[in-house]
Amino acid sequence: MLHCYGNYLKWADDGRPNPLYKNGEEMSGAVPWNEARAQEIIDAHLGLEGPALPILHAIQEEFGYVPEAAVPQIAQSLNISRAEMHGVVSFYHDFRRAPAGRHVLKLCRAESCQSMGSEKIAKDFLERLKLEWGGTVNDGSLTVEAVYCLGLCAHSPGALYDNEPIGRVDAEMLDELAAEARNS
C-alpha cells in the first residue's frame, strides 16, 4: 500500500465545490472531513524532513481533496503561517480545493500527443460533454483534466483514467470511458 500517494489529482479549475457532493460519501474511497483524523495524518508525518507535501498528499488521499479547514491545522503543526501553507497548497496543480467527480480522466496535451491529433480529439470530447478543461459532468460521474505528459509518448495520445494509463486514445475510447463512468 502506498502511503503519501493516491488521489493526488488536480482540483477543479473553477475552485467551487461540486454541488452533487454530499459530505464526501459519494467520492469513491474518500471519507468526510474529520479534524481528529487529519491531525493523526499530520502527526504521522512530522518526523520527515520537509513534511508538507507528504502531508497534503495523505490528506487528499483520505478526504479526496484538501479542505480549507486543513490549511490552518497543517500550518499550526508545522509552525508556519497560514499564508505560507495556503501558498504551498495553491502552488501545486495537483492539490484539489474541492472534490472531483467519481472518476477522473486526465488527457495529455503535450507536444507528443499533439503530433497525433490530441487537441482535436480532446476539444470534440469536451464539446460532447459540454465541459471546459477541469470541469465535472452534471451527474458528478467524471472530471476531465489536462495533463502535460504522462510518459506514454510512443503511444500518443495518452491519458490516465483513475490512474490507469491509456495509449492511442481516440474519440470512441473516450466515449466508452464517459459511459463507464456514468454507470459506476
Added chain:
Amino acid sequence: MTKIYVPRDMAALAVGAKRVLAAIEKEAAARGETIQIVRNGSRGLLWLEPLVEVETPAGRIGYGNVKPSDVPSLFDAGFLKGGAHPLSIGKVEEHPYWAKQTRVTFERVGVIDPVNLDDYVAHGGGAGLAKAFEIGPAKVIEEVTKSGLRGRGGAGFPAGIKWKTVADAPADRRYVVTNADEGDSGTFADRMVMEGDPFVLIEGMTICGYAIGASKGFIYLRAEYPQCAEVLTEALEAARKAGWLGPNVRGSGFAFDIELRIGAGAYVCGEETSLLESLEGKRGIVRAKPPLPAHVGFMGRPTVVNNVLTLATAPAILAKGGEYYASLGVGRSRGTMPLQIAGNVKYGGLYETPFGLTLGEIVNEIGGGALSGRPVRAVQCGGPLGAYVPPSLFDTPFDYEAFQKHDSLIGHGGLVVFDDTVDMAQMARFGMEFCAIESCGKCTPCRIGSTRGVETIDRIVEGVDVEANIELLSDLCHTMKFGSLCALGGFAPYPVESALRHYPEDFRKATLPAAAE
C-alpha cells in the same frame, strides 16, 4: 514450468498488458498448463507492446502487439515452446531494434524481474557498489570523472565534478537527490529505468552517497507516474529487507537510506532548485544561483541533484570502469544516450546508443518515419523547451556540442516527430502557453514574457502588423533567454525561435496572397 514475461511498464499497461495477462492466466488454467508469470519492465520496443516473451531453451521468443483475443491462438500454436505464430518476432535479442543498441544504463531493463533482487544480482547488479566499497570514495569520484558522464537531465554538467564539489564542501551532513520529475514531452527513459530496473537507481544513489559522504537520499518522482511509484516502493522495501539500504549497507559499515517523495504536478519542479524547495515543503519557486545546490542544497546542506539516468549509469561505470564508458561516444559527449523516439513515428521506443548517430538516422531509419505515412516536417528535440529541427538539418550528429551549434539542445534525449500537417505557429504558441502555465512566477521575463509571447503570436497569426510583431517576438525571446532565472524561461524561446527560423511561412499565412493557397 514455462516462464512468461508480461511487462508491467506503464506504456505496456496503456495498450492492454493487464488484460493480456488475465487472458493468458485464464487460458493456461483452462488447459491445465503450469506457467510462471514474470512482470518485467519494457524492452523499449514500444510499438510492439504488449510484448509477451516466453523463455525457451533457445532463448526468449517474443510475441508483439498481443491482444486478449489472440491468446487462445497463441496457445494453439504452442507458444509455450516458442511456436510459430503471426505475432511472433522470433528471438527478441536478435530483433534488429534490440540487437543494434549498446545497452549500458538500460542493460537489464525489460530483461529482469524489476523487484527481484536475486534476478538483479544474477544479471550483474551490485558489482558497481562492490567495486566502490573496494576502491573508496575518492577513487569512485575519479572513476566517474574519467568516464566523462554528463548530467542526463538536459544541462549536461559533468557528474564527477558535481560529486567532487559536494564531497569537498564542509558540512555536518550531505544529501543525494534523484530528479525523477521527468516532465518533458517525448521523454520516458527515467520512467522506464525506474519501472524496469529500480535497483540500478538505488545502487547508483548508494554509490553517490558513499562517494560524497551522504547517508540520506531522496527520489523526487512526478505524480503522473503512479505505476512507477508502486515499483519503486516495492524495490525500496526489498532493498531494505536484504540490507542493501539501512545502517550497514551490504556489511560495509556505510549507512544509507532512500525516501521516495511524490511531486504534485508542477513542471518547474524538474528544475533542481525548485525541486529542492518543493522537497523542503515549500512552493516550488526557483532559487537564484549561486549558491549552487552543491554548496547549499536540501536544508541548506551540500546536495547532489542528479537525473535518474545519470545516477543509474554510475553502477555500470564502476563495474566496467570509467575508461570503458569513455570509449563510447564522440567529442565531449561520452558514453551512451538512451534516445526516446516518440510522437508521430512508426517505431516509437527507447533506443540506447553511443552519441554520434545523425538525427536523420534516428528518425527515419530507427524510427521508420511518421506513423501517418506522411513526410516528416519537424522533430522537437529535448522536450517543450527544445528546438524544432527541420529535415534539412537531419545530418546533425546527436551530441551536445553539435546540437548547440544549431541553437538546439538534446536535453533529456526525447525526440518528438511531427508530420507535414503540423502548424508551427501553433506549436510556437503552445511553447509560450506552456511556459505561462508552468512558470513559478519568480522572475519577470518568464512570468510576464510567456503571456506576452502568446498574445504576440496570436496577433501574428491574425495578420496584425506581422513583420513588426515577429521582430517584437524575437526581441521578447532574447529577453527571456538572457533574463530568466532558470531554464524554464531561459529555454522556452528555443521552440519559438526555431519555428520562426525554419518555418517562416507558417507565421505569414494570414498575409500570403490568396493565389498561394
